[in-house]
Amino acid sequence: VAGAAGADLDALLAGARAGRPRDIGRLVSLVENGSSELPDLLGSLGPLTGHANVIGVTGPPGVGKSTTTSALVGALRARGDRVAVVAVDPSSPFSGGALLGDRIRMSEHATDPGVFIRSVASRGHLGGLAATTPQVVRVLDAVGFDAVVVETVGVGQSEVEVAASADTTVVLVAPGMGDGVQAAKAGILEVADVLVVNKADLPGADATVRELRQALTHRPKGDWTPPIVRTVASAGTGIDDLVDAIVERRDWLRRTGRLGERRAARSRAELRALVVEAALSRIDDRQLDALAAQVADAELDVYSAVRLLLGD
C-alpha cells in the first residue's frame, strides 16, 4: 500500500494478521465507516482471502441464535479454529439494555484472543447491511480467521440475504413458535443448508422436525439435502452434531466445486450493494429534501423528481 496513510495501513494489516484484537477492530471500523482507504485496503487484502469457512446463523427472534452461536464458537475453538463473529443487531435506541443479555452470553469468549466479536448495526440506509457485512467478512477472512460466523435476525429481506450469502447457512427454528410454518413464512427455509431445531427438549420438537422434513420435500431438487440437527444450545446438547453438519457441508462444497459458485454469488451481491451505495452517495441531501417535500405536496411526480436527482 502506497503513501503515508499506506504505511499506517500496512502496520495495521500486519498487526491484524498477527492476531492483535485492537488492530483487527480498527480494520473492521475502517470498513464500517466507509473509509476512503477502503479501495486500497480491500485491494491489498483480496489475495489473502478464501481461507475462512463463512457460516451464517439465522432464525426468528427468540429462537436462541446468540446462545447457539456462542456454543458453536466454543465447539469450533475446541477444534483449534480461530473464530470471528459478526452479529447483525437492529440498532435500536432501546437495544442497549435488551442486547445486554446476548453480550453476556457471548462474554464467555470475551477474554479468548482466538475469538473476535463485532456487532454491526442493521438499521440505516438502504443497502447498508448488504454492503457492509460482506466486506467485514472479507477483512476477517483475510486476517486469518478459520471461521467467520455471521448471525442475523432471520426475518427481513436484507437480513436473510446476508445470512444466505455464507458458505453454509444455518437456520434455527424452535418448537412452539408456530414451528416450520412460521419459518416458511419468514422465507428462510429455502436458504437453509443446515436446519437446527433448538430447544429440542421442549414439547413439540418431534412435530417441528416432521414439519421441516415435510417442507424440505417441496425444496427444489438439488444434490445437497439440508440435515436437521436437534440442539439444546443452552445446555450444549447437539452442538457437536451441528459442527459435524457444517464440516460435512464444507467438504461437500469443496468436493463438488460449489464453493467457488457460492463465493461468486456472494461477490455478485456485494458488487450490487456497492453500486447502490455509490448511487446513494451521489444524492444531494438538500435537493432530496426539497424534492421530497414537493412530491409529498403533489407538486411534482416521483419520476420527475428521480430524474432531477440523477441529473439525467
Add this chain to the structure above:
Amino acid sequence: VAGAAGADLDALLAGARAGRPRDIGRLVSLVENGSSELPDLLGSLGPLTGHANVIGVTGPPGVGKSTTTSALVGALRARGDRVAVVAVDPSSPFSGGALLGDRIRMSEHATDPGVFIRSVASRGHLGGLAATTPQVVRVLDAVGFDAVVVETVGVGQSEVEVAASADTTVVLVAPGMGDGVQAAKAGILEVADVLVVNKADLPGADATVRELRQALTHRPKGDWTPPIVRTVASAGTGIDDLVDAIVERRDWLRRTGRLGERRAARSRAELRALVVEAALSRIDDRQLDALAAQVADAELDVYSAVRLLLGD
C-alpha cells in the same frame, strides 16, 4: 395521459376510481412490474393523493398480524371506510401452503367490494420492497381508498422501514414471545405510534404491558406518546380501542402539522429507493457475473469492479 397507451391508462384509471376491483388490481400490477407507463401513471395520479389514512401494521412472526389486520379492516368497514390492504409476504417457494391460513383469515373480506387485498413479495433485489410498496400505496390512495393498511413482518431492515413510513405505525407484540425485550431487539419499538399487546388473554399480558411502558420511558421525548392497546384479535376484543387510537393519532397528525412532515419523509424514502432501482437497472448482468467471478477468485478487488460496473 397522452397517446394510445395513454387512452388505455385513462380508462383503467377511471375504472379504478369507480371502484372496479379488476382495474384496481391491474393498476397495482403496473406498479409492481415496473411498467414503462409508470411515470405517466404516477404523474397523473399525484394530484389525487393525500386522502387515505396510511396505517402500518408490523410485529414479529406469530404475533397475530394477519388476524389483527383482518379485524381492523372489519372495524374500519363498519365505520364506512373503503379499505385497501397491502400484505408484504416473504415470497418463499414454500410459502404457498403456509400463507394459505392468512388468506383464509382475510377471506371474510374477499367478497366485499369495499375491500381490496394485495400481497407484495418481500424478497428479491435490494430496494425492491422499499421502492414498490410506497408506490402501490400511492396508487391505492389515488383511486379513493379511505384507509390503506400495510402489513409487514416487522423484523428486517426493509420491512420495518416500509411499515414505519405509514402515517401511523401499529406495532404488535404478544405475551410469552420474549415480550418487549424481543420487540426492542427487533428494533420496532422506536417506530411504534400505537402499541398493541395482542393475545392479551394469555398469561403474562400484564407483564408485557409493564415492560412496554417501561421501554417507552427510554423513548426520545416527543409530543406524541404511543398508547398501549390490549387486543384479542381472534375474538375481536379491543379492536374498537385500536381504531380509536389510530383515529386519535390521525387527528393529532393533522392538528400539529406533522402529517406533512411524515409524508415528506415517506416521499424521501421512496425517492432514495427509486434512485437505487435506477442504479441497479443500469448494471449489465453479464458484466456483473464476470466481475463477480474475478472478485471471488481474488483476481480483482471489489472497488475496481464497482468502478468498471459504473463506467467511471
